[in-house]
Amino acid sequence: MSHNFSYRHLYYFWVVATEGGMGKAANRLGMAIQTISTQVRELEKQLGHELLRPAGRGLELTPAGRVALQQADQIFQLGEQLPQRLRDATQQAKILLRVGTSDGLPKIVVSRLLDPIIRLPNIRLIVEEGEFDELCGQLALHKLDVVLADRALGAYPNLKLHDHQLGRSALAWYATESLLAQLGLNPTDNALPQCLAQLPMLLPSRHAAVRLRIDLWLEQHNIVPNIIGEFEDSALLKTFGAQGLGVFPAPEWVHDDLQRRYGVRYLGKSDGLEEQFFAIATTKKVQHPLVSQLLAAAASHLEERPA
Numbered sequence: 001m002s003h004n005f006s007y008r009h010l011y012y013f014w015v016v017a018t019e020g021g022m023g024k025a026a027n028r029l030g031m032a033i034q035t036i037s038t039q040v041r042e043l044e045k046q047l048g049h050e051l052l053r054p055a056g057r058g059l060e061l062t063p064a065g066r067v068a069l070q071q072a073d074q075i076f077q078l079g080e081q082l083p084q085r086l087r088d089a090t091q092q093a094k095i096l097l098r099v100g101t102s103d104g105l106p107k108i109v110v111s112r113l114l115d116p117i118i119r120l121p122n123i124r125l126i127v128e129e130g131e132f133d134e135l136c137g138q139l140a141l142h143k144l145d146v147v148l149a150d151r152a153l154g155a156y157p158n159l160k161l162h163d164h165q166l167g168r169s170a171l172a173w174y175a176t177e178s179l180l181a182q183l184g185l186n187p188t189d190n191a192l193p194q195c196l197a198q199l200p201m202l203l204p205s206r207h208a209a210v211r212l213r214i215d216l217w218l219e220q221h222n223i224v225p226n227i228i229g230e231f232e233d234s235a236l237l238k239t240f241g242a243q244g245l246g247v248f249p250a251p252e253w254v255h256d257d258l259q260r261r262y263g264v265r266y267l268g269k270s271d272g273l274e275e276q277f278f279a280i281a282t283t284k285k286v287q288h289p290l291v292s293q294l295l296a297a298a299a300s301h302l303e304e305r306p307a
Contacts, residue, residue: 007075009043012036013051014072017065021058094124097290100135101127102149104208106234108254108261109277113148113166116297117290136161139280146291147280151209162284164295166277169253171210174264175199176244192268193221200246202237205230210275214249217273238262251275 016025016036026033044051051065061069097117101110110127117123128135128144135147140159153163173192180186183198196218203225204211218225228246231237241248242262250258252269259266279295281288 005043005046009039009046010068010072011076012039013043013065013068014076016040016052016059017061017069017072094122095120095290096124096126097146097288098126098144099128100138100144100147101129102132102135102147102151103129103232104132104204104210104234105148105150105277106251106254106275108234108238108257109251109275110148112254112257113277113294117294120290123290136280139282142282145281145288146294149278149280150275152276152278153280161280161282164279164281166279166295167253168274168276169251170269170271171214171249171273171275172252172255172269173247173249173267174241174258174262175247175267176242176263177265179244179247180265193218193223193270195267196225196247197223199226200228201225202229202231202241202246202248203227204234204237204249205232207232208234210249213273217270249273 012025012029015028016022019025019028022033022036025036029036040052047064047068049064049068050062051068052059053062054060099114101107114125114127118125128138130138132147132149132151135144135149136153136159138144139147140161148166149163152165153161173196179199183195185195185198203214206212229237229240231240237248238250238258239262240246242264247267249270255266258264279291281291
């Protein structure tokens with residue numbers, strides 16, 4: 001497409017007209033008044049019409065100038081919208097995945113479950129944490145694409161939801177080396193479960209589905225625990241455990257991450273005690289490509305760590 005004027009010259013004219021004078025335009029553009037004046041005169045020469053004329057101590061638009069300003073407004077206002085339009089277009093090209101995570105599900109497990117998809121180049125991930133029932137309600141209203149939880153769906157007759165088991169992991173016990181040393185315990189002695197009665201204990205609150213199973217397991221092994229802390233936030237529980245305040249349970253599946261992040265020692269797993277992980281979706285056959293990929297990855301990689 002050919003044209004008989006420079007858009008650069010038109011832009012200088014537009015700034016002069018919108019700012020109301022050469023001086024203000026020069027301040028806005030950081031240029032000399034003479035330079036801007038020369039550019040505007042060059043535009044007038046290209047168009048063959050006078051656009052600005054003296055009026056008192058300032059300038060006013062000629063009839064041709066008013067027409068030019070109307071056109072320039074449309075051109076440069078659209079131009080100013082271009083960066084945002086491009087950002088919006090780029091975001092729309094991404095695959096959006098809205099994940100709800102049950103507050104009873106350990107955050108370190110959430111991180112591992114999402115790891116296979118979080119590094120994909122075309123993903124935009126939104127993660128919300130909340131109570132299980134509330135998240136299921138949001139899922140039913142299609143405000144979420146999937147809910148990751150530490151429990152199966154249970155009875156929700158009015159909600160057309162389906163649970164998909166991601167896997168299970170034995171529950172293991174961890175403590176700092178300094179805490180064990182205080183009681184003369186060696187993590188290599190394999191003294192579970194008897195040593196648990198000698199150690200202060202940190203447990204998930206009854207908000208977590210696994211808590212009831214832990215209580216039953218302790219009772220079955222005739223262990224009266226010295227519980228000094230109960231936590232809804234699993235990350236906070238591990239933080240206190242890493243400070244040597246007590247022994248604590250965690251899924252053996254995240255053993256390597258747990259030792260790397262918190263520097264605790266592995267005491268052993270609880271035979272017969274495990275934590276389960278589920279994905280809740282709106283359809284029995286998952287349609288969302290990222291949810292399908294998440295389920296497949298979990299089925300392939302969620303394995304118990306060998307003793």
